[in-house]
Amino acid sequence: MIKLEREAEPQIMISNKAQWQKDLQDAIAVYGKYKDIPKIEKKKLTSFYRNDAVREGLIKSSEGKCAFCECIPSEGGNIEIEHFKPKSEYPELTFEWDNFLPSCRKCNGSKGTHDTVLEPIINPYDTDPNNVFHFVDIEIKASNTDMKQIAEKTIEVCGLNTLRLWKPRAEILLSLRIFTKAIEEAIEELTDADTQRKKEIRINKLREAIDTIEMLTNSSEKYSSFCSDFLRRSEVYLNAKSLVKDA
Numbered sequence: 027m028i029k030l031e032r033e034a035e036p037q038i039m040i041s042n043k044a045q046w047q048k049d050l051q052d053a054i055a056v057y058g059k060y061k062d063i064p065k066i067e068k069k070k071l072t073s074f075y076r077n078d079a080v081r082e083g084l085i086k087s088s089e090g091k092c093a094f095c096e097c098i099p100s101e102g103g104n105i106e107i108e109h110f111k112p113k114s115e116y117p118e119l120t121f122e123w124d125n126f127l128p129s130c131r132k133c134n135g136s137k138g139t140h141d142t143v144l145e146p147i148i149n150p151y152d153t154d155p156n157n158v159f160h161f162v163d164i165e166i167k168a169s170n171t172d173m174k175q176i177a178e179k180t181i182e183v184c185g186l187n188t189l190r191l192w193k194p195r196a197e198i199l200l201s202l203r204i205f206t207k208a209i210e211e212a213i214e215e216l217t218d219a220d221t222q223r224k225k226e227i228r229i230n231k232l233r234e235a236i237d238t239i240e241m242l243t244n245s246s247e248k249y250s251s252f253c254s255d256f257l258r259r260s261e262v263y264l265n266a267k268s269l270v271k272d273a
């Protein structure tokens with residue numbers, strides 16, 4: 027999970043949400059409760075937020091990734107528009123732009139109708155997840171902060187420590203290990219350089235090896251928080267960075 031910035035609210039929402047919300051509230055008044063509105067009618071009344079402008083705005087803000095697990099849903103289905111505060115509990119937020127998140131089907135399904143007001147979880151638009159999560163091997167953990175419980179709840183509610191995420195993290199970990207090895211070798215070669223010319227060439231090689239591993243931390247990359255966390259704690263990488271800086 028990485029920090030996301032909201033895009034501007036799409037005009038279609040600004041122009042129509044008051045009317046859509048009113049129609050929904052009228053139906054709630056007729057049937058008594060949101061959940062008592064007949065299914066077909068409910069679907070019809072709420073479906074308006076599922077439009078291209080909303081989807082595009084959300085996809086842009088997360089660079090096509092799921093806001094929770096950082097997978098790229100388009101590889102295995104479409105991104106879903108998730109209500110952070112579930113519309114079943116808070117129907118008055120059905121058309122609220124700030125209540126939307128781009129989510130994959132797995133995270134959306136896992137979160138379900140979890141009440142984020144009663145039991146808060148991290149919203150990456152509002153809190154920098156970098157400060158509250160870290161990884162141990164392929165497992166995501168809640169860091170020791172005053173948000174530890176909320177972070178733990180997020181992992182549980184969104185299913186962030188399950189096989190579907192362990193598998194890709196394990197694959198990335200393999201790449202990270204291979205790229206780290208390349209950095210290690212480049213450092214060794216640099217240490218052995220006995221002329222200024224050789225030193226320059228080998229510093230460049232080291233720079234390239236650093237660039238390669240850092241590509242995995244680009245915000246547009248899948249599971250970039252996992253890669254950033256790995257590099258933050260990699261002695262080899264940190265050593266390489268300081269060697270290049272001093273060169």
Ligand SMILES: [Zn+2]
Nearest residue numbers: 092095130133
């Ligand atoms: Zn997800």
